[in-house]
Amino acid sequence: MRDTSPATATDSGSAGVRHDKPGGTARRVLRLAAPVAAAARVAADAPVVAVAAAGAAALAVAQAGPGITGFGPVRRLLFPRLAGYGDPTHIALTFDDGPDPESTPIFAEVLADRGIRATFFMLGRMVAAAPQLARNVAAAGHEIGVHGWDHRYLPLRGLRETRTDVRRATALIASVTGTRPTLFRPPYGVLSGPVLVAARELGLTPLLWGAWGREWTAGSTPESVFRTLAGDLDGGVTVLLHDSGCTSPAGSWQAGLGALSLLLDDCERRGLRIGPVAEHGIPGLDRN
Ligand SMILES: [Zn+2]
Numbered sequence: 001m002r003d004t005s006p007a008t009a010t011d012s013g014s015a016g017v018r019h020d021k022p023g024g025t026a027r028r029v030l031r032l033a034a035p036v037a038a039a040a041r042v043a044a045d046a047p048v049v050a051v052a053a054a055g056a057a058a059l060a061v062a063q064a065g066p067g068i069t070g071f072g073p074v075r076r077l078l079f080p081r082l083a084g085y086g087d088p089t090h091i092a093l094t095f096d097d098g099p100d101p102e103s104t105p106i107f108a109e110v111l112a113d114r115g116i117r118a119t120f121f122m123l124g125r126m127v128a129a130a131p132q133l134a135r136n137v138a139a140a141g142h143e144i145g146v147h148g149w150d151h152r153y154l155p156l157r158g159l160r161e162t163r164t165d166v167r168r169a170t171a172l173i174a175s176v177t178g179t180r181p182t183l184f185r186p187p188y189g190v191l192s193g194p195v196l197v198a199a200r201e202l203g204l205t206p207l208l209w210g211a212w213g214r215e216w217t218a219g220s221t222p223e224s225v226f227r228t229l230a231g232d233l234d235g236g237v238t239v240l241l242h243d244s245g246c247t248s249p250a251g252s253w254q255a256g257l258g259a260l261s262l263l264l265d266d267c268e269r270r271g272l273r274i275g276p277v278a279e280h281g282i283p284g285l286d287r288n
Pocket of ligand 1: 096097147151187188247
């Protein structure tokens with residue numbers, strides 16, 4: 001994302017640290033960052049990789065292991081479509097981990113006040129616990145994507161378990177919202193062969209992000225989250241925030257909420273339009 005400095009090499013590791021902490025996930029993700037150099041060689045040898053996101057992701061996963069797509073700088077360089085780079089006058093705004101009765105309605109209110117729609121990547125288990133809220137978010141005009149059922153680190157699971165997880169979440173979101181989702185964001189932003197197979201079977205296009213706020217960072221504030229985001233906030237980027245703290249430390253979503261207002265103000269000042277992924281004009285995005 002920001003650059004290729006070692007400081008950002010733990011992006012995916014941090015993602016592993018913050019969430020549900022399945023056994024050994026963080027250490028495993030950190031180890032998986034090592035094959036990045038191998039993937040960079042793949043890109044240098046075959047530039048076509050950079051424009052064929054789903055195919056490139058499959059190739060890179062096969063060559064370098066599943067951690068490759070969780071590594072921000074490499075993702076942006078090799079997989080612009082997968083990272084959600086689109087119309088340079090537009091920002092795609094996305095939220096993960098909801099819907100959450102504690103926080104999602106507050107995010108939705110901020111967006112409604114500003115007349116902005118976004119994409120919400122929902123967890124199946126959260127939709128099951130708050131179906132009316134999921135319905136309300138969709139009814140407000142927001143795009144709904146799939147974030148899996150349980151927020152599990154899917155590369156640790158086989159095809160059957162991955163397929164069950166993603167299929168269950170997709171089916172519930174479709175039945176609750178009345179619209180079949182077409183986008184899938186894997187937990188931790190990490191793809192694997194089984195994830196790609198399951199997504200394809202379900203007609204889902206994998207979509208990650210190019211800028212995030214890392215709200216779960218210890219001591220984060222609206223200002224610190226916005227500063228983190230702003231480092232990558234170029235026109236055309238897909239932004240990730242979280243409308244739920246269900247996988248993050250206490251106070252995370254509040255910091256993200258404050259950062260959202262700062263982000264909207266900043267985009268307005270810069271003349272950048274904001275909307276859901278569906279309106280982001282991502283070249284070649286296969287909308288099933
Ligand atoms: Zn998540």
